[in-house]
Amino acid sequence: MQPVNIHLANILQKILSTHFEVDHSFAQIQKSDRPDLADYQTNCALVLAKQLKTNPRALAEQLIAHWPKDDPTHITIAGPGFINFKLTDQQLVSTLNQQVSSTFTNQEVANQTIVFDYGGPNVAKPMHVGHLRSSIIGECLKRLYQFAGAKVIADIHLGDWGTQMGMLIVGLHQQHPDWPYFNQNHIGPYPQQSPITLADLETLYPKISAACKEDSDLAEKCRIATQELQQGRPGYLALWQHFIDVSISAMKKEFNRLGVSFDCWFGESRYQEKLQPLVDLFRGKKVAEICDGATIVEVEEPSDNKPMPPVILQKKDGGFLYATTDLATIDERIQDFKADQIIYVVDNRQALHFEQIFRAAEKIGWHVPWTFVGFGTMNGPDGKPFKTRAGGVMKLKDLIDTLTATAKERLLNAERDHNFSDQERQQTAEQIGLAALKFADLQHDPKQNYQFDIDKFMRFEGKTGPYLQYAAVRIKSLLAKADLNTEKTSLQLPSSVPNAARDLLLHLIRLPEVLNETLKHNSPNILCEAAFQLAQAFSRFYNEAPVLTETDSALKEFKLRLCQQTYKTLKVYLDIIGIDIPARM
RNA sequence: GUCCUCGUAGUUCAGUAGGAUAGAACGUCGGAUUCCUAAUCCGAAGGUCGCAGGUUCGAAUCCUGCCGAGGACACCA
Numbered sequence: 001m002q003p004v005n006i007h008l009a010n011i012l013q014k015i016l017s018t019h020f021e022v023d024h025s026f027a028q029i030q031k032s033d034r035p036d037l038a039d040y041q042t043n044c045a046l047v048l049a050k051q052l053k054t055n056p057r058a059l060a061e062q063l064i065a066h067w068p069k070d071d072p073t074h075i076t077i078a079g080p081g082f083i084n085f086k087l088t089d090q091q092l093v094s095t096l097n098q099q100v101s102s103t104f105t106n107q108e109v110a111n112q113t114i115v116f117d118y119g120g121p122n123v124a125k126p127m128h129v130g131h132l133r134s135s136i137i138g139e140c141l142k143r144l145y146q147f148a149g150a151k152v153i154a155d156i157h158l159g160d161w162g163t164q165m166g167m168l169i170v171g172l173h174q175q176h177p178d179w180p181y182f183n184q185n186h187i188g189p190y191p192q193q194s195p196i197t198l199a200d201l202e203t204l205y206p207k208i209s210a211a212c213k214e215d216s217d218l219a220e221k222c223r224i225a226t227q228e229l230q231q232g233r234p235g236y237l238a239l240w241q242h243f244i245d246v247s248i249s250a251m252k253k254e255f256n257r258l259g260v261s262f263d264c265w266f267g268e269s270r271y272q273e274k275l276q277p278l279v280d281l282f283r284g285k286k287v288a289e290i291c292d293g294a295t296i297v298e299v300e301e302p303s304d305n306k307p308m309p310p311v312i313l314q315k316k317d318g319g320f321l322y323a324t325t326d327l328a329t330i331d332e333r334i335q336d337f338k339a340d341q342i343i344y345v346v347d348n349r350q351a352l353h354f355e356q357i358f359r360a361a362e363k364i365g366w367h368v369p370w371t372f373v374g375f376g377t378m379n380g381p382d383g384k385p386f387k388t389r390a391g392g393v394m395k396l397k398d399l400i401d402t403l404t405a406t407a408k409e410r411l412l413n414a415e416r417d418h419n420f421s422d423q424e425r426q427q428t429a430e431q432i433g434l435a436a437l438k439f440a441d442l443q444h445d446p447k448q449n450y451q452f453d454i455d456k457f458m459r460f461e462g463k464t465g466p467y468l469q470y471a472a473v474r475i476k477s478l479l480a481k482a483d484l485n486t487e488k489t490s491l492q493l494p495s496s497v498p499n500a501a502r503d504l505l506l507h508l509i510r511l512p513e514v515l516n517e518t519l520k521h522n523s524p525n526i527l528c529e530a531a532f533q534l535a536q537a538f539s540r541f542y543n544e545a546p547v548l549t550e551t552d553s554a555l556k557e558f559k560l561r562l563c564q565q566t567y568k569t570l571k572v573y574l575d576i577i578g579i580d581i582p583a584r585m
Numbered sequence: 586g587u588c589c590u591c592g593u594a595g596u597u598c599a600g601u602a603g604g605a606u607a608g609a610a611c612g613u614c615g616g617a618u619u620c621c622u623a624a625u626c627c628g629a630a631g632g633u634c635g636c637a638g639g640u641u642c643g644a645a646u647c648c649u650g651c652c653g654a655g656g657a658c659a660c661c662a
Contacts, residue, residue: 079605306588315660322662463610478621543626
């Protein structure tokens with residue numbers, strides 16, 4: 001399958017190279033900025049004219065004079081030298097037919113093994129909205145790369161080995177000094193069943209964490225407990241395993257509800273054994289050095305125009321850091337997973353950290369194409385990080401529950417409740433709530449902060465997830481009534497194509513270029529914008545051109561096939577975004 | 586202090602090969618339902634693209650300075 005823009009670009013490129021001897025980078029075709037004049041356009045004459053110091057309009061004339069006579073595209077020159085392309089209706093229809101009968105792949109990523117690092121929740125801490133962006137964006141990119149033909153591996157990269165573990169151990173010791181986990185002389189196995197629940201941990205953690213800030217002796221105790229855990233004290237390890245078990249089972253439920261899944265549930269603890277050998281390797285190769293007792297890697301380069309602190313691999317007390325674990329993780333991903341690329345979906349604030357890490361990796365001779373997809377904060381209407389009305393951190397579960405409850409109310413009040421069973425109503429409401437949440441996030445450039453106004457997104461109107469779902473649901477309902485033969489999928493050009501249908505066709509054939517563009521920038525908002533525009537084009541078509549009552553049978557068939565393809569295309573977009581299409585709404 | 590990101594309609598955001606009339610959603614105002622789901626559609630009003638210079642035939646886009654917001658900066662993650 002060849003997207004139209006690529007088809008046109010190929011012709012352009014051939015002309016440019018044979019008649020103008022310029023490199024192919026000039027052969028770019030884009031969607032027209034003036035839909036009233038054209039479908040696609042190229043600005044290459046303007047750009048090239050500058051370089052060749054000639055008149056852009058004359059250059060455009062020369063250029064299209066070489067356009068192959070058998071290509072039916074209608075070409076015009078406008079303004080200072082824009083070259084405009086208008087496709088024939090037949091071209092649109094056959095492009096769509098071709099698109100339907102072939103599978104999309106992106107040559108750059110097809111057959112690559114790509115590791116995605118996202119989610120990154122911490123054991124024993126409740127998931128809050130801060131984890132939402134990483135999870136939603138990461139999941140979306142993973143699905144996109146998979147759709148484009150890559151072999152993807154999603155790793156949650158659990159925070160399970162830091163100081164918070166020592167804090168929890170000390171906290172529990174204070175509450176239950178009699179538990180066998182704290183008794184150094186305890187002989188025999190520890191209880192199989194966890195004596196604590198996740199709820200216990202979630203209340204304990206903020207308390208002990210706050211207490212440590214006040215009390216430096218307590219903080220020191222926690223540090224020691226962490227160290228003992230890391231050195232393998234059996235009672236602590238047994239207790240720690242309970243933390244992991246209760247946390248993971250809760251996380252699995254939450255991620256499952258969100259539609260986010262991982263292939264690996266690896267945590268930082270996985271690399272514990274590998275950290276000292278890793279430091280030794282860096283030292284052995286003289287990449288690392290000792291400075292003030294700590295082992296560091298200098299990663300500054302002469303070309304830097306900003307301060308670039310060294311990476312600290314090992315603290316002077318012998319402890320390891322985030323950086324050490326991250327490097328060990330990279331090593332495994334390259335050596336064992338044979339990763340061709342690693343994509344990190346992590347908070348923007350960690351940009352410097354990852355730049356340091358990858359410089360260190362380069363210095364030791366690991367050459368991994370890596371991509372840091374940094375995302376901004378999710379802010380409340382006040383422009384500050386999103387909080388509950390009471391001012392606390394909002395738990396993910398509460399957020400989803402709120403949205404679901406609103407959706408449910410809407411289903412009941414708007415007389416849209418199709419005699420739903422309680423179960424179907426709940427499920428539909430949840431699908432709608434999640435669609436609103438995900439689309440609100442993904443429609444924004446991930447790099448930027450965005451403002452999440454819960455009241456606004458609970459209205460479910462306009463540029464929202466539910467709008468896209470609604471369009472899909474209407475098509476589904478329409479197709480069900482039409483009793484369409486679904487084995488056949490191709491469209492046959494009718495004697496005349498209504499304007500709204502032509503516009504819809506144009507949006508449908510953009511699918512491959514939209515996917516490619518989204519991949520190129522790792523920006524789901526590009527895909528979301530296109531999906532929204534497709535749904536808009538459909539809604540317009542739906543209002544202007546009644547399908548089922550169409551009397552011209554060829555035109556009716558054409559319209560139905562168009563609806564069918566719109567549904568399929570919309571579903572491709574929504575599947576990547578992670579939005580379910582309800583049966584009814 | 587140094588560096589990074591950002592400043593576009595009343596609001597939230599799109600908009601990088603420098604290019605045609607700066608787009609969308611919400612909100613406001615006006616209209617559409619004997620007809621496939623009105624969570625829909627159509628129309629209107631609304632902009633000195635933070636400010637000031639510069640480069641260019643042409644700048645929201647590139648350069649410089651200033652103002653404003655957020656963030657990062659060696660033993661936390």
